[in-house]
Amino acid sequence: MIKNSLEKIWLFDYDLTLYGAEERYVINSLDHRISLFVQKTVGGDFESAHKIRTEYLERFGTTLAGLMAMHGTNPDDFFDFIHEPEYLIYPKKSPDKLALLQGLNGLRFVFTNGRHDWSEAGMAHMGIDSAIDGVLDLKQLGWVGKPHDSAYEKAEGWLRQRLAQMDYAMPAYPRDIILLEDSLRNLEPAHRRGWTTVLVNPTVSAPDWVDYCIPHLLDLPSILETAEK
Ligand SMILES: [Mg+2]
DSSP: OEEOOTTOEEEEOOTTTTSOGGGHHHHHHHHHHHHHHHHHHHOSOHHHHHHHHHHHHHHHSSHHHHHHHHHOOOHHHHHHHHTOGGGOOOOOOOHHHHHHHHTOOSEEEEEOSSOHHHHHHHHHHHTOGGGOOEEEOTTTTTTOOTTSHHHHHHHHHHHHHHHHHTTOOOOSSGGGEEEEESOHHHHHHHHHTTOEEEEEOSSOOOOTTOSEEESSGGGGGGGEEOTTO
8 A cells, every 4th residue: 555645756647647548539639630740741641641650659669759760850849739729639627536636645746758738738627737736748858758767867856856946855765756657668667766656557457566556547545545544
């Protein structure tokens, strides 16, 4: 069980973690824009753009990394295009999630491979933005995100700085940094650094090294140690 204490740092992935698999249409709306951007950059029809996208994803880790390597794409141009609000769907309002997040002691941040405006708009739609203390996004990571080790190293540096500004000390133990993620691949480097890992995924079964596994964010209380226990 995770002790819900003030010393804890809660780090949430955004896509398919803060909003879950049941709202997959949210990320699908973004994926459609990504394929359109690839088509705009590479040329050809939508079908082949979609194929190239999948190739880049496999070869470079993300579509953006492939576009940057192969076409010199400016990452801000990419995000400006795919984050155009009129084409996107956002997660539903969730007072339950707000209550859950507010009930977590310690500080709560988002650690995302997207640009901050996407998760910030989504959290505003969910009505949970007031419960989040900050967003560490791909731009601040120098466009090299999870699961690259550099992203986790930079996250620790960023946290040290943010915490100092908020008059908080960095946790004494790495295990007091808790990463909640739907992607196993993105949890692995966190595990190697000694952070506590929580897989939030209703379909993937967790290997032994994963500390906790819950199907949805709202199941988080099931792995929290309450004050009474
Ligand atoms: Mg995710």
